[in-house]
Amino acid sequence: xAIAEKKLTVEExxxxxxxxxxxxxxxxxxxxxxxxxxxxHNNLIxxxxxxxxSVALQKGCELVFESVKLRTRTTRYRYPDLVVSCAPxxxxxxxxxxxxxxxxxxxxTAQTDITKKLEE
Numbered sequence: 545x546a547i548a549e550k551k552l553t554v555e556e557x558x559x560x561x562x563x564x565x566x567x568x569x570x571x572x573x574x575x576x577x578x579x580x581x582x583x584x585h586n587n588l589i590x591x592x593x594x595x596x597x598s599v600a601l602q603k604g605c606e607l608v609f610e611s612v613k614l615r616t617r618t619t620r621y622r623y624p625d626l627v628v629s630c631a632p633x634x635x636x637x638x639x640x641x642x643x644x645x646x647x648x649x650x651x652x653t654a655q656t657d658i659t660k661k662l663e664e
Contacts, residue, residue, distance in 0.1 A: 554619065558637065567611065570621040578623055585648050589625050592646060596628065605630040605643065613638035614645065616664035624661075
Protein backbone atom coordinates (compact mmCIF):
# COMPACT_ATOMS: atom_id res chain seq x y z
CA UNK A 545 0.00 0.00 0.00
CA ALA A 546 1.41 3.38 -1.04
CA ILE A 547 1.86 5.88 1.79
CA ALA A 548 2.72 9.24 0.18
CA GLU A 549 0.11 11.69 -1.05
CA LYS A 550 2.10 12.49 -4.18
CA LYS A 551 4.53 10.52 -6.25
CA LEU A 552 8.16 11.17 -5.44
CA THR A 553 11.07 11.38 -7.81
CA VAL A 554 13.88 8.86 -7.40
CA GLU A 555 16.08 11.64 -6.02
CA GLU A 556 13.44 12.66 -3.44
CA UNK A 557 13.02 9.04 -2.37
CA UNK A 558 16.75 8.42 -1.98
CA UNK A 559 17.16 11.56 0.15
CA UNK A 560 14.11 10.77 2.29
CA UNK A 561 15.28 7.21 2.88
CA UNK A 562 18.63 8.36 4.28
CA UNK A 563 16.91 9.85 7.34
CA UNK A 564 13.69 7.86 7.58
CA UNK A 565 13.11 5.86 10.76
CA UNK A 566 11.36 3.15 8.74
CA UNK A 567 12.38 1.59 5.45
CA UNK A 568 10.33 2.05 2.30
CA UNK A 569 10.50 0.33 -1.03
CA UNK A 570 10.04 2.62 -4.03
CA UNK A 571 7.91 1.52 -6.97
CA UNK A 572 7.35 3.96 -9.81
CA UNK A 573 7.11 7.01 -7.54
CA UNK A 574 5.21 5.40 -4.69
CA UNK A 575 6.58 4.56 -1.23
CA UNK A 576 5.75 1.17 0.24
CA UNK A 577 6.42 0.87 3.98
CA UNK A 578 8.36 -2.21 5.07
CA UNK A 579 6.87 -4.26 7.88
CA UNK A 580 8.85 -5.72 10.74
CA UNK A 581 9.77 -9.37 10.44
CA UNK A 582 9.29 -12.37 12.69
CA UNK A 583 12.12 -13.93 14.64
CA UNK A 584 12.07 -17.02 12.41
CA HIS A 585 12.63 -14.81 9.36
CA ASN A 586 15.49 -13.03 11.11
CA ASN A 587 17.09 -16.34 12.15
CA LEU A 588 17.00 -17.65 8.57
CA ILE A 589 18.72 -14.53 7.28
CA UNK A 590 21.34 -14.67 10.05
CA UNK A 591 22.14 -18.28 9.17
CA UNK A 592 22.48 -17.43 5.48
CA UNK A 593 24.74 -14.48 6.26
CA UNK A 594 27.00 -16.73 8.36
CA UNK A 595 27.25 -19.32 5.59
CA UNK A 596 27.63 -16.97 2.63
CA UNK A 597 29.93 -14.29 4.03
CA SER A 598 33.16 -16.28 3.70
CA VAL A 599 32.21 -17.56 0.24
CA ALA A 600 31.43 -14.04 -0.99
CA LEU A 601 34.63 -12.60 0.47
CA GLN A 602 36.78 -15.38 -1.04
CA LYS A 603 35.42 -14.49 -4.47
CA GLY A 604 35.93 -10.75 -3.94
CA CYS A 605 32.22 -10.11 -3.66
CA GLU A 606 30.17 -8.07 -1.25
CA LEU A 607 27.30 -9.40 0.83
CA VAL A 608 24.69 -6.90 2.05
CA PHE A 609 21.45 -7.48 3.87
CA GLU A 610 18.43 -5.81 5.41
CA SER A 611 19.17 -2.11 5.08
CA VAL A 612 20.76 -1.80 1.63
CA LYS A 613 18.47 -1.30 -1.32
CA LEU A 614 18.56 -3.11 -4.64
CA ARG A 615 17.76 -1.02 -7.70
CA THR A 616 15.72 -3.42 -9.81
CA ARG A 617 14.73 -0.88 -12.44
CA THR A 618 15.44 2.82 -12.76
CA THR A 619 12.16 3.56 -10.97
CA ARG A 620 12.12 0.69 -8.47
CA TYR A 621 14.12 0.12 -5.32
CA ARG A 622 13.57 -2.92 -3.11
CA TYR A 623 14.97 -4.17 0.19
CA PRO A 624 15.73 -7.85 -0.38
CA ASP A 625 16.71 -9.90 2.61
CA LEU A 626 20.20 -10.61 1.27
CA VAL A 627 22.19 -9.60 -1.81
CA VAL A 628 25.58 -10.71 -3.11
CA SER A 629 27.23 -8.46 -5.65
CA CYS A 630 30.51 -9.13 -7.38
CA ALA A 631 30.39 -5.94 -9.42
CA PRO A 632 31.82 -2.75 -7.97
CA UNK A 633 29.11 -0.34 -6.94
CA UNK A 634 29.04 3.40 -7.45
CA UNK A 635 26.53 4.12 -4.69
CA UNK A 636 26.79 3.31 -1.01
CA UNK A 637 23.01 3.09 -0.50
CA UNK A 638 21.99 0.60 -3.17
CA UNK A 639 23.21 -2.30 -5.30
CA UNK A 640 22.78 -2.32 -9.08
CA UNK A 641 24.25 -5.60 -10.29
CA UNK A 642 23.56 -8.49 -7.93
CA UNK A 643 24.69 -12.01 -8.70
CA UNK A 644 22.57 -13.55 -5.94
CA UNK A 645 19.39 -12.30 -4.26
CA UNK A 646 17.55 -13.90 -1.33
CA UNK A 647 14.01 -13.10 -0.32
CA UNK A 648 12.61 -15.11 2.58
CA UNK A 649 8.94 -15.67 1.90
CA UNK A 650 6.28 -14.82 4.44
CA UNK A 651 2.54 -15.28 4.19
CA UNK A 652 1.94 -11.55 3.79
CA THR A 653 4.54 -10.92 1.06
CA ALA A 654 4.98 -14.23 -0.76
CA GLN A 655 2.72 -13.38 -3.69
CA THR A 656 4.55 -10.12 -4.41
CA ASP A 657 7.95 -11.77 -3.88
CA ILE A 658 7.36 -14.61 -6.36
CA THR A 659 5.65 -12.48 -9.00
CA LYS A 660 6.53 -8.78 -9.15
CA LYS A 661 9.89 -8.88 -7.38
CA LEU A 662 11.05 -12.00 -9.20
CA GLU A 663 10.17 -10.40 -12.55
CA GLU A 664 12.10 -7.27 -11.62
